[in-house]
Structures are given as structure tokens and as C-alpha cells.
Amino acid sequence: MLLWSQGGTVLRSPQERARARRTPVVDVFEANRDAVVNISSTQVVSVRPGHGGFEHFLFEIFERPRHVETTSMGSGFVIHPDGYIVTNAHVVSRTVRREVEFANGRSYEARIVAIDTQKDLAVLKIDSELSLPTVLLGRSDDLMVGETVVAIGNPFGYSHTVTSGVISATGRNIDVQEGVVFRDLIQTDASINPGNSGGPLLNILGELIGINSAIRGDAENIGFAIPVDQLIEHLPEMLNVEHLRRVRLGLLVGGGGVPRVNDVSRDSPAYEAGVRVGDVITAIDDRPVKRGTDFYFALLEKKIDEPIRLHLERNGKALAVTLAIREIPKPDGEKLAQSLFGLTLHELTDSEWRRFGLRPGNGLLVIGVHPRSPASRIGIEPGDIISSLGRYYVDSLDRAGMLLETVERGEDVPFGGLRVERNELWRITGTLTARQR
Numbered sequence: 001m002l003l004w005s006q007g008g009t010v011l012r013s014p015q016e017r018a019r020a021r022r023t024p025v026v027d028v029f030e031a032n033r034d035a036v037v038n039i040s041s042t043q044v045v046s047v048r049p050g051h052g053g054f055e056h057f058l059f060e061i062f063e064r065p066r067h068v069e070t071t072s073m074g075s076g077f078v079i080h081p082d083g084y085i086v087t088n089a090h091v092v093s094r095t096v097r098r099e100v101e102f103a104n105g106r107s108y109e110a111r112i113v114a115i116d117t118q119k120d121l122a123v124l125k126i127d128s129e130l131s132l133p134t135v136l137l138g139r140s141d142d143l144m145v146g147e148t149v150v151a152i153g154n155p156f157g158y159s160h161t162v163t164s165g166v167i168s169a170t171g172r173n174i175d176v177q178e179g180v181v182f183r184d185l186i187q188t189d190a191s192i193n194p195g196n197s198g199g200p201l202l203n204i205l206g207e208l209i210g211i212n213s214a215i216r217g218d219a220e221n222i223g224f225a226i227p228v229d230q231l232i233e234h235l236p237e238m239l240n241v242e243h244l245r246r247v248r249l250g251l252l253v254g255g256g257g258v259p260r261v262n263d264v265s266r267d268s269p270a271y272e273a274g275v276r277v278g279d280v281i282t283a284i285d286d287r288p289v290k291r292g293t294d295f296y297f298a299l300l301e302k303k304i305d306e307p308i309r310l311h312l313e314r315n316g317k318a319l320a321v322t323l324a325i326r327e328i329p330k331p332d333g334e335k336l337a338q339s340l341f342g343l344t345l346h347e348l349t350d351s352e353w354r355r356f357g358l359r360p361g362n363g364l365l366v367i368g369v370h371p372r373s374p375a376s377r378i379g380i381e382p383g384d385i386i387s388s389l390g391r392y393y394v395d396s397l398d399r400a401g402m403l404l405e406t407v408e409r410g411e412d413v414p415f416g417g418l419r420v421e422r423n424e425l426w427r428i429t430g431t432l433t434a435r436q437r
Contacts, residue, residue: 024204028150029162031206032077033103035133036199038154039074039087039110039124041095075153075199075212076100076124080297081131085110085124086231087198088213089117092124094362094387094418094427100126103160113300114238116391117416120182120213120226121234122198125300135200137291138207140227143170143186151190151212151223153199165190165221174214174224185224186210192223201225232256232293239296241325243392246402247304248326251275255292273323275310282318283311299325333401340407340434342373345386347397363387363417364394374433381419384428388416409436 074091078084085100092098092112101107108126115122150164169187176182188201192212201210210225236255241247250268253259259281264271281289284298285308302308304327311320337343345364353362363385369375380386386394389403390413407413413432418425 024148025150025162025164028202028204028206029152032135032152032200032202033160035078035135036152036160037076037078037085037100037102038157038159039076039091039198040099040101041072041074041092042097043070043072043095073154073157073195074197075195077135077198077200077208078132079123079134079137080293081134082297082301083108083126083128083132084113084297085126086211087122087124088211089115089120089122091198092122093117093416098124100124101159112393114244115393116234116238117388118391118414119230119234120176121211121231121238123235123238135202135208136206137232138203138205138209138228140186140209140229143167143209143227145169148204149188149190149209150202150204151188151192151196151199152202153192153196153212155191155193155195157195161196163191168222170227172224176214182213182224182226184227184230185213186227188223188225189221190223191221192225196223235293236296238391239293239300241296241299241302243402244300245325246328246330246398248328249299249323253281253292253295255296257291259289259292259295269323269326273310273321274319275312275321275323276314278314280313281310282313285309286311330398331401331405333397333399333404336401336404336407338370340404340409341375341413341432342370342435343375343380343386344368344370345397345400362395364397364400374435378430378432380430380432383420385418386415387418389413390415407434409434 074087076085076087079086093115098110099107100110108128110124110126113123113125146166148164149167150162152160152162155161165188167186168189172185172187173181173183174185192215196212199212200208201212203209208228210227211231212223212225214224232255236253242249248268249270250265251261251270252263254262261275261277261279264275264277281295283289289295302325305324307322307324309320309322334345337345344367346367348365366380366382366384366386369380369382388394389400392403394400411434415430415432417428419428
């Protein structure tokens with residue numbers, strides 16, 4: 001029998017040796033491995049030969065595109081057992097297909113539920129017949145410089161790679177592109193490489209403290225993560241059904257620990273049902289709600305006019321109310337774009353998009369720019385494609401109307417889009433300022 005010695009103690013079995021070698025990093029990885037996913041995204045870049053004006057551009061879009069598919073790698077993690085996954089916006093923005101793979105080899109096609117390019121956060125949804133394991137949300141307001149952290153991800157396509165290090169600093173700001181600054185990031189020396197983006201940064205208790213987001217390409221051992229508190233703060237806005245769909249609920253709930261009602265709008269389904277500020281939501285349709293995010297994820301599955309049973313706690317007493325999401329008439333997106341920015345937008349058909357080499361719904365085509373308008377002043381041209389307004393994708397004129405109806409005169413609205421330049425498709429970004437009057 002072979003014997004191994006450690007500190008004067010003879011270890012007689014492989015099991016004893018394994019227990020002696022086990023570290024907190026091993027525990028963190030094993031506890032979270034099944035909730036971390038690798039994300040493979042496909043983006044189509046169109047390239048068209050020749051030159052010409054707007055008419056030529058339209059001819060190339062609709063008649064003779066040549067496109068190339070490119071694949072990129074990223075990471076993510078399951079935040080809700082119904083199949084909701086968090087990653088970075090830059091991992092999935094402007095992609096046509098997204099596939100997520102778990103440690104057990106199971107893979108699923110994912111769709112984008114919400115995306116915030118300014119905060120570099122995105123939420124995906126997969127349809128799984130199973131209740132999925134999730135990461136445990138921690139906090140990032142009590143981080144200690146020097147404490148041990150663990151990163152899990154998909155660097156360079158190497159599935160479910162774990163690295164460890166320490167928190168090197170907190171509160172870092174980095175410029176990622178003109179006009180876009182990521183603020184209050186966590187800096188770590190845990191190895192973070194291309195493909196780690198969107199994966200979890202965990203403390204030694206196995207709690208999520210950040211979302212790995214960026215690296216310094218000109219320096220070793222300098223990586224950055226978005227603090228988990230920013231994710232918790234912004235998820236309610238990103239997942240708000242009133243923003244994602246043309247509906248009315250009138251209810252805002254905090255995204256943190258206690259799912260407490262922060263605001264109830266008058267003349268809304270929530271107010272009419274008797275929900276009040278300060279109520280704590282304990283369940284939806286008899287399904288427990290433990291965090292504010294549980295409330296928003298549950299609402300994403302609800303249909304218009306479907307009865308929703310909310311179980312509440314008010315001043316220590318339990319009560320229940322029934323309400324339903326109400327549809328709101330759609331605003332005229334075409335008129336709003338013209339009046340606010342001097343833009344004439346066109347909604348492409350699915351066949352037109354396919355001829356262009358892009359997934360249907362990638363944006364709206366600019367077919368007119370009024371002289372001396374806000375759009376003309378910042379250089380938007382006919383033939384550009386507007387793919388996002390503010391933090392949200394624009395996939396139809398109805399969607400544009402929903403996003404623009406609350407824009408006030410003089411308000412700045414960031415946008416993203418695509419442009420043909422030097423025979424290639426380029427990304428464009430900027431800020432539109434709504435006409436004063």
C-alpha cells in the first residue's frame with residue numbers, strides 16, 4: 001500500500017488525499033459550474049462591390065448582397081431557473097444567432113430579451129424543459145481590495161475554464177469607445193481573456209460579485225468586471241414589461257433582496273387592484289417571489305389580459321389581489337421620428353432583410369433626412385440603418401413609437417446603427433437631440 005505524508009499525518013486513501021487538496025476555489029467552481037454557459041454568437045457582415053449613391057445602395061441591399069458570417073465567443077450565467085441568462089451586451093449585440101452550451105454538453109438556441117449597451121448588460125432566454133441551476137447573487141458594496149475572487153468562462157473557446165486571483169482595485173472607469181464610459185468597475189488580476197466576457201466573477205463564498213467585461217489588451221493581469229449591484233439596479237428597468245411590450249401595469253418593484261413595491265401609478269391596473277407603495281410581493285400565482293428580479297421574470301411570461309394573482313404583505317398582514325397587464329394603443333413611430341429628429345424611417349420586410357444578409361428586425365432603414373434637422377446635423381444619411389434608440393433595439397416602427405413617445409423636446413437620445421462605407425458594413429453610434437419645437 002502506498003502512503004503519502006502531509007504534516008506528519010499519513011494519508012492512506014485517494015479520498016483522504018482529495019480532501020486534503022481541496023481549496024475554496026475548487027468549492028466555488030463546483031458549486032457554479034453547471035450555471036455557467038459558453039455563448040457562441042454569429043454575426044453577418046455584408047460586403048458589396050461597387051460605388052454609387054443612395055439608389056445604388058438600395059439596389060445592392062435588395063438585389064446583390066454578399067455577406068460573410070463571423071463567429072465570436074463569450075460567456076454567461078443562469079440568473080433564473082426558467083432559462084434566463086445574463087451576459088455582456090457586446091457579446092450578443094448585432095448577432096443573428098446565439099447558442100449557449102452548458103458544462104454537461106447540452107446546448108440551446110438563445111434569444112435576446114433585453115439589452116443595455118450603455119451598461120454592457122444583456123439578458124437572454126432559452127427554452128429548457130428543466131429547471132436550471134443558478135448563480136447566487138451577492139453584493140459588491142462591501143468588496144475588499146486583496147480578497148480572493150474566481151472567474152469562470154470560455155476564454156479562447158476553452159470551455160468552462162476557471163481562474164483565480166484577487167481584487168486589485170474598485171471604482172475604476174474605462175473608456176471603451178467615443179462617448180461610452182464604463183464606470184465603477186472592479187479591477188482584478190484573475191486571468192480574463194477574450195471569451196471570458198459575460199461570465200461570472202465570484203467571491204470565495206461562491207456568490208456573484210461581478211460580470212467579467214473587459215481587459216487591457218496592452219497589459220497583463222488587468223481585467224475588469226461590472227459590479228453585481230449595477231446588475232441588480234438595472235435589471236428592473238431592462239425587464240420592465242412596459243418598456244419591452246406596449247402594455248400598462250403601473251407597478252415598480254426593487255430589484256434587490258426584498259421585492260418591495262417602490263411606485264404605483266394612478267389609473268393603472270396595479271393601482272385599481274389595490275397595490276400600494278410599501279407592499280412586499282411574496283408570490284405570483286402561488287409561486288414564491290424571493291427577490292425583485294423574480295417578479296420581473298414572472299411577468300415576462302404573462303399574456304395581455306391574463307389574470308395575475310399577487311400575494312402581498314402589508315404592515316405584517318397577508319393579502320392577495322388580482323390584476324392583468326393591459327394593452328396600450330401604439331403610437332405612430334414614423335411621425336415621431338420625423339417630428340423629433342427629421343428622420344423618415346422605413347420598415348423592411350423579412351425578404352428584404354434576407355437579401356441584405358441580416359436577420360429580420362435588425363433595425364429601420366433611413367430613407368429621408370430633413371435638411372437642418374437634428375439627424376442631418378450629426379451626419380445621419382439616407383441608407384443608414386437605425387438599430388437602437390436609447391438602450392433598446394428598434395425592430396419595427398411600432399417599437400420606435402413606443403421608445404420615442406416619452407422623449408421630450410431637447411432631450412438627448414443615444415442611437416446605434418449600421419452604414420455602408422468603403423464597400424463594407426460599419427457600425428455607427430451617436431446622440432440625437434430632439435427638436436426644441
